Amino acid sequence: MLNFSIGSLFFAVLLFITPIVLRIGKKYRTGLFLIINIAVFLLCLKSLPALLIGALWILVPYFMALLLQRAAEETAGVLPRILRNSFYLLMVAVFAYLMHYEWIPLFKILPYSNAVKLLGLSYFLFREIDFTMQYGYLKEVKVRITLVDYLNYILNFYTVMAGPILRYEEFVTDFYDETKPEMSGDMILHDFHRILFGYLKVYVISAILSVWAGYWFQRLSTGAGFFSLLAEFILFAFFNSFYIYFNFSGYCDVVAGGAHLSGMTLRENFDQPYFAVSLVEFWNRHHITLSEWIRDYIYSPVIKVLISGAFRKKIFAGQCVALFITFLIAGIWHGTNFNYVVYGLLQGLGIVISTLRTSHMKKKLGKKGFKEFQAKKWVRILENCATWAYISASFSFVGYDVCGVILRGFDV
Amino acid sequence: MMRLFDRLPVPVRLLWLSLELAIVLFAIFMGTKTTILYQGF
Numbered sequence: 001m002l003n004f005s006i007g008s009l010f011f012a013v014l015l016f017i018t019p020i021v022l023r024i025g026k027k028y029r030t031g032l033f034l035i036i037n038i039a040v041f042l043l044c045l046k047s048l049p050a051l052l053i054g055a056l057w058i059l060v061p062y063f064m065a066l067l068l069q070r071a072a073e074e075t076a077g078v079l080p081r082i083l084r085n086s087f088y089l090l091m092v093a094v095f096a097y098l099m100h101y102e103w104i105p106l107f108k109i110l111p112y113s114n115a116v117k118l119l120g121l122s123y124f125l126f127r128e129i130d131f132t133m134q135y136g137y138l139k140e141v142k143v144r145i146t147l148v149d150y151l152n153y154i155l156n157f158y159t160v161m162a163g164p165i166l167r168y169e170e171f172v173t174d175f176y177d178e179t180k181p182e183m184s185g186d187m188i189l190h191d192f193h194r195i196l197f198g199y200l201k202v203y204v205i206s207a208i209l210s211v212w213a214g215y216w217f218q219r220l221s222t223g224a225g226f227f228s229l230l231a232e233f234i235l236f237a238f239f240n241s242f243y244i245y246f247n248f249s250g251y252c253d254v255v256a257g258g259a260h261l262s263g264m265t266l267r268e269n270f271d272q273p274y275f276a277v278s279l280v281e282f283w284n285r286h287h288i289t290l291s292e293w294i295r296d297y298i299y300s301p302v303i304k305v306l307i308s309g310a311f312r313k314k315i316f317a318g319q320c321v322a323l324f325i326t327f328l329i330a331g332i333w334h335g336t337n338f339n340y341v342v343y344g345l346l347q348g349l350g351i352v353i354s355t356l357r358t359s360h361m362k363k364k365l366g367k368k369g370f371k372e373f374q375a376k377k378w379v380r381i382l383e384n385c386a387t388w389a390y391i392s393a394s395f396s397f398v399g400y401d402v403c404g405v406i407l408r409g410f411d412v
Numbered sequence: 413m414m415r416l417f418d419r420l421p422v423p424v425r426l427l428w429l430s431l432e433l434a435i436v437l438f439a440i441f442m443g444t445k446t447t448i449l450y451q452g453f
Contacts, residue, residue, distance in 0.1 A: 007440070186418070189425050193417050196432040203436055207444040 002043040004119055005161065006202065006254045014040070014157065015195065015254075019261035023183070029263075030175075034148055037155035047115035053098070054118050061091070061128040062150050065135035072136065088129070095125050103338045120160035122333060126293055127154050131168045133297065143169050144176065158259040162251055164269045165289040174265050183263075194257030201250025209243035213400075221405050229409075233396070240400065241392035245274065248287070274391075277374070277383040279347075279354040282391055290330070299326040320355060324348035334398060343397035350390050 002010060018036055025032050045051050064087055071080040098121055100107050100114075118124070131138075131150065138145055153171045181187075216236035223229050249270045256266040273286035283291045303322040311318030331344015362370045373379060396402050417425060 185422075189422070189429070190414070190418055192429055193425070193432070194414065196429060196436060197413065199436040200432055200439075203439040203444050207439065 001046045004040065004044045006199070006251055010043075015258040015261075018258070019263075022262045030148055030152065033152050033262075034155075037152060037157050037160075040157040040160070041119070041155050044119040046117060047113075049113075050116050050118060053116050057094070057098075057118065057121075057124060058128075058151070058154055061132050062147060065132040068132065069135050069139065087132075091125065091128070095121070099336055101332075101336050103341060123160060123163055123165065124154055126163075126165045126290075127168070129297055130165075130293070134168060138169060141169075144172050149175070158255045158262075158264070159266065161255075162248070163287070163289055164252060164256075164267050165293050166267065170267070180263065183261075188261070191257040191261045194253050194260070198250045198253025198255075198257060201246045201253065203250075206243050206246035206250060209239050209246060213239035213243050217400050217405075221408075236400075237392040237396045240398075241274075241388070241395045244395055244398060245270075245286075274388050275384060276387050277380055278358070278387055279350045279390065280358075282387055283351075294326055294330050298329055299323065302326060316359065320352045323351045323355060327351050337401070337403075339397040339401060339403050342403055343394055346390075346394040346397070350394065 002008075004011060014036070018033075021032055021036070022029050041054065042051070045054060068080065068084050068087065071083055096104070097107065097110065097112075098116060098118070100112055100117075131153070135145075149172055150168075152175070153166070153168050156166075156171070159166060213236055216232050216239060220229060220232040220236055223232055252266075252269045256268075259266045267289055269288050271285040271288065273282050276282035276285050299322055302325050303318060306318040306322055307315055311321065325348070327348035327350075328341075328344040331340055331342075331347050334340045334343060358370075361373070364370075365373055374383070417428060420428065
């Protein structure tokens with residue numbers, strides 16, 4: 001299996017070769033891009049069974065979208081809905097199996113090999129769900145749908161590793177947009193700067209922050225005394241939160257710059273998230289494409305089910321429960337061990353508390369009064385610090401075994 | 413940072429890019445190791 005990350009030589013070569021190939025062979029751009037994407041996919045496979053699983057994982061949703069649409073058009077009653085829901089349940093079950101969540105007891109019994117893991121597995125899932133869910137709409141608005149475009153959308157090597165999560169419609173519309181201005185020298189310099197600045201964020205800034213976060217985590221793991229541990233945790237959480245930001249936004253800069261050189265526009269994924277004054281605002285500024293995806297494909301269906309059932313007369317309570325479930329699922333998605341479950345619980349809890357507080361303050365001060373209160377400088381600073389502190393504390397469960405440290409602390 | 417870069421004259425931008433490239437290559441050749449988070453495995 002080939003090492004495919006933005007730090008690999010292979011990726012660096014692709015980053016500069018692809019724009020040249022796609023721009024010289026403009027007429028065959030779609031086909032050339034597909035060849036590159038399939039080559040990357042094949043080179044990143046760990047084993048032959050992974051090829052079979054990968055092919056099924058990518059192709060089945062394409063044909064299922066056609067089938068589900070036909071079933072919806074030709075069959076009346078609940079059958080199309082049952083078929084659709086069964087398909088998504090199966091996809092989630094296969095995804096969970098391939099991810100091999102450590103804390104699910106069933107996966108300890110089932111046979112499993114790491115060799116079947118695919119590069120970009122969860123990002124494939126996001127795009128497949130978007131494609132299959134939107135298929136009817138895409139046909140209606142006459143968006144170009146072909147197997148080649150679908151494969152380019154799913155396998156797009158710029159976004160296969162860690163997003164940003166594009167929607168099929170925006171990918172195809174952007175890919176075939178002929179109104180884009182010709183590449184100028186200024187644009188090339190801008191993109192080169194974006195790529196190098198991204199690498200600088202990942203390999204210099206986040207690498208240094210990672211060392212410091214690791215150092216304080218090590219001290220935390222072996223330390224003793226409440227105040228000493230508290231200080232070590234704060235320092236660890238501080239460096240870790242900035243490490244996560246610089247690492248991920250740096251990666252996004254590299255792929256966005258590279259894709260733009262090839263004539264593709266990737267959506268911005270960050271908007272200074274640590275300046276947010278609430279958790280809700282934070283998630284609208286951090287990993288924006290994921291936040292929008294979970295809003296559309298987790299929160300919306302969950303709230304629909306809740307307010308048409310148990311929460312029919314308690315819409316606000318339903319919203320809070322839906323938010324909690326959504327962020328718990330999003331947290332669990334982030335990783336396979338139990339730390340990510342805690343991370344999801346903390347995010348869900350934080351979002352619910354933030355929503356309850358906003359609602360309470362609006363009731364107490366009125367909408368206008370609350371707006372004026374929030375506009376005060378000291379309030380903004382305090383809310384920003386509180387948001388950042390909460391996010392940093394919850395982010396400490398990302399990438400580090402904080403649960404293990406806590407359990408060891410209690411001698412469990 | 414991006415906006416400031418775009419406003420600079422071309423020679424300064426080229427110098428800036430060279431400096432950035434030098435720092436990045438130095439970091440990589442010095443053996444800086446960092447994993448990309450959120451990797452979709």
